[in-house]
Amino acid sequence: MKKIGVILLTAALLLSACGKATTTEHSAHSENKEQEHFGHDSGESTDKEGIQAVFKLSTDPIQANQETEMTIQILDKDGKSVDDFDLNHEKKMHLILVSQDLSYYKHIHPTYQGKGLFTIRTALPAGGNYKLFADFKPSGQAQIVKSHVVKAGGEAAPAIALQPDSKLTAAVNGIEISLAADHLMAGMDLNLTYTFKDAATKAPITNLQPYLGAVGHVVILDEKADLYLHVHPVDEKSSGPEAKFKTSFPKSGIYKIWGEFQRDGQVITVPFVVKVP
Template identity: 50%
Template sequence: MMRFVRLITVYAIAFSISLLAGWAIRAAWQPGAPDAAGYPPEASGIAAEAYEPERDMGMSGQMGSGEPIAVMAGRRADGHSSEAGAGTGAHRHEEGGDTGSINADWSINGGKQPKAGQPAVIRIAVTSGGQPVEHFASSHEAKQHLIIVSRDLSYFAHVHPVDFGGGRFEVKTVFPAGGDYRLIADFEPEGAGPVHRMTWIQAAGRKAPEVPLQPDDRLARLADGVRVQLTAESPLQAGNEVTLAYKLADEKTGAPVTDLQPYLGAIGHVVILSSDARLYLHVHPLESQGSGPEAKFQTVFPQAGIYKIWAQFKREGSVITVPFTVRVT
């Protein structure tokens, strides 16, 4: 009898060791335990693309003093937010409209306030009716576009978070100065059409001097060796369709630029924001355009006011970002 009991004990110990070993092997193959938001910790080190955000000419390199406050405006201290704007119109969005059932939960640095000049991890969880959105359509070679602007619109970045599945997106960025930033996630759940969700965050650190937003006297600018001229082919009036025509020439030779490369599958892209960063338009170019020297985009400004327009083109492997500020009557 005792021999039988010892035999059973030996088998039990062997089974326990085998089970523990299996757990250890599985743990070794897992990418890491998820954090409170359900993201693997090492995922925060992966950026969507090697994109150097453009800082337009109006933003000074000198910074003033500023005190850090809450990580996420109007939300919990854990750094999550789900502020939403309307997102059912095709590339035309206004904060505070019908938000539908699609929501975005924002997490910045796992709930810790981002600091100017240091890498910050932005995580966006997209849900519909409380359930993760599993499938997204690719819109111009990306499943999500993330626009980042400073409150005075002098800083602009357009990046593309990594899709980790289950409605979870992530990207790493660096806020150049302390202060408020508008984050706008632009995406298209399959079968739902274009959607955008936005929030405000505040980065700790020294603030850059605020740049007053004034309409440009001349819609011509030099950017990365290219002279860019913008013409509105009809009056800039709210509610009217307008064609924005860009003409590009080489700075040195003055020759028309005819070697533009496709950027996200098109000749270029245009992002437009109202002065308060509440009205957002993501404009794609007219079809069947070549490689320059002209690029045309059609849009409708929803309200009168001052708007900032960023156009992006690609030439010789680099993205050129060209900002203009206009008044719409």
């Protein structure tokens, strides 16, 4: 059986250890108090193996609703570029962007330009602080997660309080999606099971399409975006009506869970908020 991987991430030092489980899961934890409250960081972080990630913006500060180029340069302990990366679910890097209140979420894939340099052009929807999580795997090394905070100028959107959902069911694109956890408790392995039905007829949906090489992906953040988990399904080849993920919440608290799936060529993202005892 595979083991769940954990990466402990600080603003200046990232302690990493990652393995594989029945799912593949990567998590990150920031112990820097300024980071925890979405304060601006240096744009550079290093782990115990000496891997550095240098984040840069084409304009800093950036303005809301204006497309900006972001670059992420991956360097080794000697400051030389890390050139080779393994594909992880069809991509060399997954980049997750979230707003401070976690109401905004975006999963994008920077383009690898060679010599350790990844680039992406994107726009942020409103003024305020955002956190980026770069998830990648240098060839022959463990999975690594690096985070960075950026601030967008412009009018901020009203903050949305993060409240646990009373019912873990939502309708998206004509699909009724439900989430069930077999035992929601911190520090314990548990199953997260998504069930898919036609929203009108309640008939089971069995024609989900592979998204990034699997039936779905799940990203989980705690309410401060301090703890990050990226979870892959137990059965990657499932097409519904269920998609099961195995994970573990590191500590008690409120978490937001984004499930990502695909049907009829459309990517479906469904968020739920849970309280973990």
